[in-house]
Amino acid sequence: MIVNRYIQRNIHLGTLGALLLLVSLSLFFTFVSELDDMGKGNYGILQVLEYLALSTPGQIVEFLPLAVLLGSMLSLGALANNSELIAMQASGITIQRLLGSVLQAALVVALLGFLLADWIVPDSEINARRLKSLSLQQSSSVLDSKQGLWIKDESRVVHVQNLLPNGYAREIEIYQLDADGNPRSMIWAEGAEPAGGGWELHQVRQTTITDGKASSRIFDRLIYPGNVSHQLLQVLMVDPRQMSSSDLIAYLQFLDENRLDAEVERLIFWQKMFAPVTIVIMCLLAFPFVMGSQRQSNTGQRLLIGILLGLSFAVIDRVLTQLGSQFGVNAFMVALAPNLMFFTLALYLIIGKQSLGVGSNLFFTRRKG
Numbered sequence: 001m002i003v004n005r006y007i008q009r010n011i012h013l014g015t016l017g018a019l020l021l022l023v024s025l026s027l028f029f030t031f032v033s034e035l036d037d038m039g040k041g042n043y044g045i046l047q048v049l050e051y052l053a054l055s056t057p058g059q060i061v062e063f064l065p066l067a068v069l070l071g072s073m074l075s076l077g078a079l080a081n082n083s084e085l086i087a088m089q090a091s092g093i094t095i096q097r098l099l100g101s102v103l104q105a106a107l108v109v110a111l112l113g114f115l116l117a118d119w120i121v122p123d124s125e126i127n128a129r130r131l132k133s134l135s136l137q138q139s140s141s142v143l144d145s146k147q148g149l150w151i152k153d154e155s156r157v158v159h160v161q162n163l164l165p166n167g168y169a170r171e172i173e174i175y176q177l178d179a180d181g182n183p184r185s186m187i188w189a190e191g192a193e194p195a196g197g198g199w200e201l202h203q204v205r206q207t208t209i210t211d212g213k214a215s216s217r218i219f220d221r222l223i224y225p226g227n228v229s230h231q232l233l234q235v236l237m238v239d240p241r242q243m244s245s246s247d248l249i250a251y252l253q254f255l256d257e258n259r260l261d262a263e264v265e266r267l268i269f270w271q272k273m274f275a276p277v278t279i280v281i282m283c284l285l286a287f288p289f290v291m292g293s294q295r296q297s298n299t300g301q302r303l304l305i306g307i308l309l310g311l312s313f314a315v316i317d318r319v320l321t322q323l324g325s326q327f328g329v330n331a332f333m334v335a336l337a338p339n340l341m342f343f344t345l346a347l348y349l350i351i352g353k354q355s356l357g358v359g360s361n362l363f364f365t366r367r368k369g
Contacts, residue, residue, distance in 0.1 A: 003088060007079075007098065008105035011283065014075030015109055019067035023059045027052050043135040054128035058242060061117045065275075065282045066310040068109055072102065072286035073302045080290045099287060099350070106283035110276035117275065118244045125242045153226045164251050165240050165265075167194030172201065174224060184209055187222070191258070198225040240268045248272065263331060267321065270335035278313075281343050285309060288349035313342055 034048045079085050088098065149160040155178075161171035174187040190203035204219040240248060248269050255262035289305060317338040324334030 003093060003097075004101040004104065007076075007101040008108070010075040010079060011072050011102065011105040012109070014071030014073075014078075015068050016071070018071040018074065019060060019063060022063040022067055023056065026059050026063065027056065030055065037132075037136060041136045043132065047131060047135045051128050051132050054124045054131065057116055057120045057124045061113060061121055061275075064109070064113045065278050065313070066306075068106065068279050069282040069286055069310050070303065070306040072106075072283045073289055073306045076102070076286060076290040077302045085291065095291065095350075095353070098291075099284075102283055102287055103280065106280040109283070110279040113279055114276045117242075117272070121242050122244050122247065125239070156226060158226070164254060165243070167199070168192065168254065169199070170254070172199075174226075187224070189222070192224070193258075195223060196225075198223060200224075240265050241272070245269070245272060263325065263328075267324070267331040267334055270332050274335050274339055277339050281339055281346060282310075282313075285342060285346040285349075288346070288353045291353050309342075313338060316341065 031048065031052060034051065037043055038045065038048055076085070085098070089095070149163055151158045151160070155176065157175040157177065159173040159175075160169045163169050169192045170190065172187075172189045172192050174189075175183050176185040176187075178184045185206065185208045187201065187207075188205045189201035192199040192201045194200075201222045201224055202220070204222040205216060206219065206222070207214055207216045240251065243251065248265065252262055252265055252269060255265060286306070289302060320334055320337050323329070324331070324337075
């Protein structure tokens with residue numbers, strides 16, 4: 001339907017405009033903060049610009065819910081100011097059909113946002129962190145490949161097949177080299193976790209080469225005192241919030257198998273799953289603020305309301321997260337609560353708008369004297 005496509009196009013263009021503004025402002029402040037490190041090592045203007053480019057996908061995902069809210073308010077508000085929404089209603093298009101068009105536009109944005117967060121952001125964040133750290137010369141030689149991660153740590157070469165957040169790793173090989181670069185010993189470990197400045201290796205097999213003969217020993221646990229853990233955390237580790245859903249599930253399984261506390265990561269997982277729902281709710285929340293006559297409202301008022309609603313959602317989400325962690329509330333419920341609250345608010349406002357009828361304005365009325 002032409003009207004559906006017209007409304008969706010306006011919402012998408014409004015969201016894109018708001019997103020460009022928000023991300024540009026964020027990148028500008030990031031650029032200013034990066035100027036303090038520019039000139040150190042090989043970190044020049046080109047590296048700063050590349051770092052900003054790699055950081056952009058993460059910024060887009062972070063600001064997308066607020067951009068949808070602001071973009072929907074401004075684009076639909078422009079249609080209302082031009083009496084286009086009233087004309088649509090007068091021609092027989094119901095509020096339900098208009099709302100359906102808005103929801104379809106929100107679903108497209110939500111799907112694109114989820115795909116971006118799940119497929120693009122993890123790699124871009126790793127590359128951004130690696131670029132900056134290696135340019136500043138804060139780590140040893142690092143090679144990342146499909147066969148795992150290779151790191152030169154003084155006289156040792158470390159191979160990590162699977163790197164997990166918080167310094168955890170699986171399938172580690174550590175080669176000790178002599179002064180001539182020949183292998184002197186090799187350590188293989190099933191897993192590792194941070195311990196002090198190094199790693200505590202689990203299920204370890206150590207092979208030592210002496211006079212051309214190899215001998216092996218088995219350990220349940222062994223401390224590796226190198227600097228690899230610190231390097232990985234600083235250069236290559238992805239925050240759980242920026243992991244793909246499949247990697248996050250694997251990480252949760254790893255924590256559960258090793259009887260480690262996974263409440264924070266489980267909450268992050270459910271927040272990631274509810275992120276598309278948040279985008280749809282933000283778009284839905286904008287709808288009642290633009291229905292009816294907009295003669296007494298303006299762009300500034302709608303922009304202020306949108307910003308306040310976005311900040312309110314962020315504050316409520318943060319408060320509920322802290323309270324849920326403190327009192328041990330189920331992670332699913334903590335992630336669901338702010339979305340449920342704002343969905344209820346949006347539904348209440350839409351029902352109230354419908355009860356007032358076409359041409360009324362719920363929030364921007366003025367007494368006639």
